[in-house]
Amino acid sequence: GDSVTQMEGPVTLSEEAFLTINCTYTATGYPSLFWYVQYPGEGLQLLLKATKADDKGSNKGFEATYRKETTSFHLEKGSVQVSDSAVYFCALSDPPLYGGATNKLIFGTGTLLAVQP
């Protein structure tokens, strides 16, 4: 079945450091890919998404490019801040055919990012 694998954490960085969180996926169809962020004590929020190969999702300085050839969707940010400390989840959406029911999300295990001042 479809699955998502992301790098284990925690990832500890100093403020203004470059961030990469790796994510690879396995899917039989044409999935959409997502990064969700969970701040301490809160629910998940959509950070960015990409719906087809070579699309780049971006938001709040974060970027991720949908690479079909390497089945990857790595999250990057050029300069992290203390406020970016959170758990980051990579996810894919298994698309049904036209007329199908709702899409279901398949999540990776999450990566804890801790940014130190």
Place this chain on the structure above:
Amino acid sequence: NAGVTQTPKFQVLKTGQSMTLQCAQDMNHNSMYWYRQDPGMGLRLIYYSASEGTTDKGEVPNGYNVSRLNKREFSLRLESAAPSQTSVYFCASSGGLHAIAMGNGLSSYNEQFFGPGTRLTVL
């Protein structure tokens, strides 16, 4: 708009007790979901409801039941709680299928909006 709301925020149960977790959304979404979040395992889908009047099992449905009361509300019930059900439970909703026809296939996305979670401990 409140988005997705969940009650209660915290709950402690004894083994064998029952309870219902409530979820409501005010975004007129068709689809709703229940997940559990456990350390090192990410989020796992318990049940979902593609539309009002329908429910389906997800990855880990055993020990749970759900009710899609109306378009707004989707409740999760634990009939006889067990320590293995100690977890953080998240409800989510989405508008449903959005599909864009591509030259070589279909592309679709499903943005899910999450509630703040219920932290459940079963002793």
